[in-house]
Amino acid sequence: MEYTVKQLADLAGVSTRTLRYYDQIGLLKPAGTTEAGYRLYGAVEVDRLQQILFYREMGMELEQIREIVNSPDFDLKEALLSHRDSLLRKRNRLDQLLETVERSLAGLEGRIKMSDKEKFEGFKKQLIAENEEKYGQEAREKYGDAAVDASNAKLLGMSEEEWKRFSALGEEVIRTLLEAMEQGSPESELGLKVGELHRQWLGCTWSTYSPEAHVGLGEMYVADERFTAYYDQYRPGAAEFLRDCIKAYTAKLRG
Amino acid sequence: MEYTVKQLADLAGVSTRTLRYYDQIGLLKPAGTTEAGYRLYGAVEVDRLQQILFYREMGMELEQIREIVNSPDFDLKEALLSHRDSLLRKRNRLDQLLETVERSLAGLEGRIKMSDKEKFEGFKKQLIAENEEKYGQEAREKYGDAAVDASNAKLLGMSEEEWKRFSALGEEVIRTLLEAMEQGSPESELGLKVGELHRQWLGCTWSTYSPEAHVGLGEMYVADERFTAYYDQYRPGAAEFLRDCIKAYTAKLRG
DNA sequence: ATAAACCTTGACGTTGCGTCAAGGTCAAGG
């Protein structure tokens, strides 16, 4: 049961270059060679290659694969856990990149569609659909169908002017929030302004306002990781700070 | 407003090497140089660098970034969309890898739990639960409740010793199967051994054995894609080969 | 004047191979 490079390569579904490379880096050496220097692989090497490819399929680096297959009592579990961590980190990074892309894409869409009546309408509908998909279930449970529908209706009913105001307010909330975080506490002048701006922003889509609902939303910013992630992307702790601003603001409102 | 490499690098938060590299590949050339050959960057270059870094933050390749920043009327939207696609594909791939890792981790956990009495019991129950979920319905239809329950009971009643024998036999079936596939036909010496091993393995959980039921199970390995996928992961065609081994073995049994 | 800080170009290393290039080996066919 001996194989030449090509035979083993075909058997395992890799290229001969790969096998020569594995030989070169000492990951998989042939059992021996012919007089002419041809590599010859045996059953042991076939098994070892299977193992190697198994770990390679999980995206592991060859260096680590070597450590695993070289020592049979290697702590495989820890290696797998650490590898999973590395994969998770990579995916998180990709998620971040995706969000950045989405946002600039949205900005682009926004600017383009703003100047285009029809597409502008479609955009609003899309936003609502996305909102529904993300938060619809929970929001409806928490605030009731009527409130959610009213919010959607208000969004749909927005004119381009109102839409601009809505977006501008949203951006101003963020800007002021960041400024307030740098300069002081949620109870400061700026902190209260954040709360006020946020209320105005809400006013664009909420049909009725109540301090209680406002505070509840603030709590959700901290409790729900999707919201937290959204605000914290601007600065860690931003969601929490915003919640505190809202608390301070509503406390003042109620005297 | 002129900057040397280091000044611009510090300003933008990149390394001087990066700037020299961008110069080298023609992505960002300095406005001019001093007599001594020092690079000098102006306001235009600062802006351009900002742009470059913006797209770089989304994980774009420099080549594509160049295309974008070089022509102001470049179809940015399409570029972003295509980039988003590429990111999504990468993330999907990561998800796949993660699933593979999770699965082998789960397998590992399984083996570890073997050495722990309590968890060992839990594991058996879990296995039964999984079996029930996957095949329970069909198995009960085909073989009757009594047979299935008996099999489950036998599994639950296994001692650690018996369990080890069960697993070891299972592995041996696979090993022998792969060997047989390499060397010959299901009717060969090895092929028959596969059938025999498989019967022994079945004996661990089946209360009674009949060649007919054995063959029926073999057919199911080919007909049911879940079984097929399980065996074919070791090598394409393994499920079919196993079925043929079983056929050959039972044929011999019956004379 | 001299050291510290900064600049230059050049070149190698990183990961996992793909892809020539130049040349040796082996089995089959004319």
Added chain:
DNA sequence: CCTTGACCTTGACGCAACGTCAAGGTTTAT
């Protein structure tokens, strides 16, 4: 016996985006 074609060898470059010396020139501060 010679050729052809398939296979084998080692060696080396290329890929992406820089990090990291190395060897040497320039500027600035002391």
